[in-house]
Amino acid sequence: MATVKYTKDHEYIRIDGDVGTVGISHYAQEQLGDVVFVELPAAGKSFKKGDSAAVVESVKAASDIYSPVSGEVTAANPDLEGAPATVNDDPAGKGWFFKIKLANPSELDGLMDEAAYKAFLDTL
Amino acid sequence: MGETHDGPLLKTPLHALHVELGAKMVPFAGYDMPVQYPTGVLTEHNWTREHAGLFDVSHMGQAFVVGPDWETTAKALEALVPADILGLKPGQQRYSQLLAEDGGILDDLMITRSSYKGYEGWAYIVVNAGCKEADYVHIGARLPSGIELKPDSDLALMAIQGPEAAAVMETLVPGIAATPFMTFVETTVDGMFVHASRSGYTGEDGFELSVQVKDAPKLWQRLTADARVKPIGLGARDSLRLEAGLCLYGHDIDTTTSPIEAGLNWSIQKRRRTEGGFPGAARVQKELAEGAPRARVGILPDGRAPAREGTVIKAADGAAIGTVTSGGFGPTINGPLAMGYVNRRFAEPGTPVLLEVRGKDLPAKVVTMPFAPHRYFRGK
Numbered sequence: 097m098a099t100v101k102y103t104k105d106h107e108y109i110r111i112d113g114d115v116g117t118v119g120i121s122h123y124a125q126e127q128l129g130d131v132v133f134v135e136l137p138a139a140g141k142s143f144k145k146g147d148s149a150a151v152v153e154s155v156k157a158a159s160d161i162y163s164p165v166s167g168e169v170t171a172a173n174p175d176l177e178g179a180p181a182t183v184n185d186d187p188a189g190k191g192w193f194f195k196i197k198l199a200n201p202s203e204l205d206g207l208m209d210e211a212a213y214k215a216f217l218d219t220l
Numbered sequence: 221m222g223e224t225h226d227g228p229l230l231k232t233p234l235h236a237l238h239v240e241l242g243a244k245m246v247p248f249a250g251y252d253m254p255v256q257y258p259t260g261v262l263t264e265h266n267w268t269r270e271h272a273g274l275f276d277v278s279h280m281g282q283a284f285v286v287g288p289d290w291e292t293t294a295k296a297l298e299a300l301v302p303a304d305i306l307g308l309k310p311g312q313q314r315y316s317q318l319l320a321e322d323g324g325i326l327d328d329l330m331i332t333r334s335s336y337k338g339y340e341g342w343a344y345i346v347v348n349a350g351c352k353e354a355d356y357v358h359i360g361a362r363l364p365s366g367i368e369l370k371p372d373s374d375l376a377l378m379a380i381q382g383p384e385a386a387a388v389m390e391t392l393v394p395g396i397a398a399t400p401f402m403t404f405v406e407t408t409v410d411g412m413f414v415h416a417s418r419s420g421y422t423g424e425d426g427f428e429l430s431v432q433v434k435d436a437p438k439l440w441q442r443l444t445a446d447a448r449v450k451p452i453g454l455g456a457r458d459s460l461r462l463e464a465g466l467c468l469y470g471h472d473i474d475t476t477t478s479p480i481e482a483g484l485n486w487s488i489q490k491r492r493r494t495e496g497g498f499p500g501a502a503r504v505q506k507e508l509a510e511g512a513p514r515a516r517v518g519i520l521p522d523g524r525a526p527a528r529e530g531t532v533i534k535a536a537d538g539a540a541i542g543t544v545t546s547g548g549f550g551p552t553i554n555g556p557l558a559m560g561y562v563n564r565r566f567a568e569p570g571t572p573v574l575l576e577v578r579g580k581d582l583p584a585k586v587v588t589m590p591f592a593p594h595r596y597f598r599g600k
Contacts, residue, residue, distance in 0.1 A: 129455070130262040132549040133524050133556070135578070151578065153526050155261040155549045156455050177524070 101164065101207035104216065108188070109164040109196075111204065116165060119192040120152065120183065123217055129154045131183040136172035136194055143167065143196070145203050150193050152183065164207060166199040232278035233376045233436040241451055248454060249349035251279040256453040264456035265551040268422055269592070272382040273452035273460075274443050277421075281352030282375045282430060285359070287341040287367040290333065296367045297331060297343060300359060302479060302498045304489035305343070310335035311403050313417055315487050317479050318347075318355060323500025323507075324475035325482070326358060327351040328467065332404060332417065344415070346377070346428075348469045376436035381426035381460075384448045386597065389416070389427055392442065396427075400599030412439055418597060421457065423464025423590055425597045462557060463550045465518060465589030471529060472516060472545040472559060480507035481561065483516045514542065515567040518589035519558040519575070523582055526556040527575040533562055534574040534581060541566050544575065552592045559589065 099111045106124035109116040125131065133153040143149050143163035150161040172194045176182060183191040198204075208216060229252040238245065243254035254276065256264060267273055287293035294306040303316035313332035317325045327348050334342035347355045352371075360369045380388060386397040393407045396416060404417035412435040420426040431439050443449050458468070467473045473482045478500065485508065492498065493508055521527055531544035547558030558575070566573060569588045574581040 129256060130260050132262075133526060135525060153549070155265070155459050155551065156255075158526070158528060 099204075100210060101204055102210075102213035102216075103162065103164045103207055105162050107161060107164050109204075109207070110192075111198075114198050114201065115170060115195050116167070116198055117192045117195050118149070118161075118164060120161065120187055121213070122187050125184045125187045125191070128152060128159060128183075129156070131180045134176040134180050134183060134193065136176065137169045139169050139171055141169045142199075143169070145200075153180075161193060163196065165196060165203045167196040168199070169194050170197050171195045230279070232276055233433045234276045234278060234378070234440055237437055237440060238276065238451070243451070243453060246454070249279055251349060253279060254451070254453040256455045257451050259450070261453070261455035261459065262551050264450065264452040265459050267450050268382045268424060268452055268456060268460055269552050270383065272380055272384040272388050272426070272446075272449045273422070273456070274440065274449050275379040275381065275452050275457055276376075276440070277379055277428070278376040278433075278436065279349035280377055281345075281347040281349065281355065281371065282377060283345050283347070283356065283359075283369055283371040285343040285345060285363070285367065285369055289341045293341045293343050293367060294333075296363050298492070298498060300362060300499065301329075301331065302488045302492050302501070302504060303331065304492050305331060305333075307489065307491070308333040310340075311405070313344075313402050313404060313419065317473070317484065317487070318358060319479070319499040319504075320475055321499050323478040323503030325469070325473045325477055325479060326475060327355050328469055328473060329355070330417075330419065335404075336406070344430075350470060374433050375430050376433050377428060377430050378436070378440060378443075379420050379422075379426060379428045380443060380449065381420045381422040381424045381452075383425060383595065385424070385426035388443065388446050388448055391446065397597075398600070399427075399597075401425075401596040409439060409442060414439065421464075421466055422460040423466070423592055423594045424460075425595050458546075459548060459550060462546050462548060462559070463552050463590065463592040464594060465559065465591060467516075468546060477516075477561070478503055478507060478512060480504055481512040481514055481516060511564055513564060514561045515564050516545070516559060516561055517567050517569075518587045518591060519544065519547075519560060519573065519584050520587045520591075521556045521558070521575060521582055521584040524556060525577055525582055527558045527577050527582070527584070531558070531560070532576040533560055533566075534576060535566060536572050536574065538574070538581065541573070550591055557591050558584075562586070 149163040301316040415430040533542040542562035544560035
């Protein structure tokens with residue numbers, strides 16, 4: 097089973113070998129409300145951990161999505177342009193944002209696992 | 221004006237009902253207000269366009285301007301606003317603006333002439349929540365002796381909006397559906413006094429209902445008991461009014477904008493344009509004659525990315541020509557939309573412009589507002 101880690105900004109990264117799939121948590125989509133537009137990074141773009149990597153817009157506001165790790169983008173979800181509401185409907189699955197090749201896998205150690213993230217949500 | 225406020229948040233008389241309904245509450249103009257209910261902004265927006273939405277707008281300021289007769293009261297108000305108040309018929313209301321001496325807009329408001337025997341000298345005004353304290357000071361200081369401003373904090377206000385709003389109201393008050401746009405009737409629902417005006421802030425047909433604070437929860441529940449009615453939060457209120465091309469004070473109009481720049485010429489009737497006699501008349505008359513240096517316009521992005529308030533508007537050659545004052549996503553038009561001010565040379569519908577969003581110049585064009593057609597009931 098793939099490992100999933102979370103940031104305090106409510107991004108998740110699902111690890112599969114040296115590639116991570118990044119999206120936002122169920123809690124985050126609930127807080128944002130109806131997603132109407134997603135701006136995604138192009139493949140080949142490099143980010144440092146914490147860089148603004150994508151933008152998600154609801155009816156009311158725009159929010160930055162930060163890269164949970166450093167690395168190079170290998171793919172962006174092609175389905176979100178035509179169906180941004182997928183982020184609300186299936187954030188952990190079909191609503192993923194982009195895939196990133198990990199430059200430094202040890203960065204994952206600083207992220208929360210499922211249990212820690214759940215505990216973090218309870219404090220909000 | 222702003223959404224910021226010092227001190228504890230105020231609550232409307234319907235606050236407990238919003239919380240009970242599971243609304244997400246946010247601070248707005250000093251009040252703790254519902255931004256959306258559990259179904260979300262898109263669903264609420266579409267419900268209002270298709271059925272009937274119920275809005276709590278009790279944070280707005282309701283007041284009476286009271287003089288000995290209509291002529292005296294109307295003349296006092298005409299010294300503050302550019303609309304023809306003297307010419308209002310009993311029971312009729314008009315949209316206008318409180319203007320500063322330089323022609324800037326201090327607030328926008330509704331002014332209604334009373335139709336009751338014994339209350340001939342009364343005007344009812346509704347002002348923005350964020351401006352109400354300043355408005356009351358401004359108005360109070362400028363009324364001549366013998367005319368009094370009476371803010372009424374014992375009144376709540378709710379709006380029922382949408383194509384089914386009139387049919388819903390008709391079940392409570394038979395005959396009310398015949399009330400034309402921008403007039404009101406005074407009526408009772410289960411013994412509750414209700415001032416019902418055919419107006420709103422969504423572009424849809426509907427009513428704004430002023431009711432005593434003690435009766436507000438009961439009237440709200442009477443209305444939501446009808447399956448055609450759902451509660452709607454501030455989020456959808458904003459997307460609805462934006463599609464309708466209506467100004468939000470503090471964003472699309474403020475002390476730096478004149479009513480002519482804002483395209484509110486229609487709210488200044490002919491006699492007032494000619495005679496003047498209101499604050500800022502010189503600027504308003506000059507801009508009417510020569511055109512204002514900039515104009516509020518509708519803008520439709522070609523792509524799907526919304527351009528938010530503050531976005532720089534550029535000409536095709538990249539020169540900055542204006543700023544977006546409201547922008548977002550319109551569920552009814554199913555795409556992004558914006559309004560803002562541009563140099564008047566670029567105000568013609570069809571003019572291509574660029575919107576600078578996150579460092580990129582996105583193509584867009586100037587369009588005629590409203591984005592979604594107004595569907596007011598103007599009488600038969």
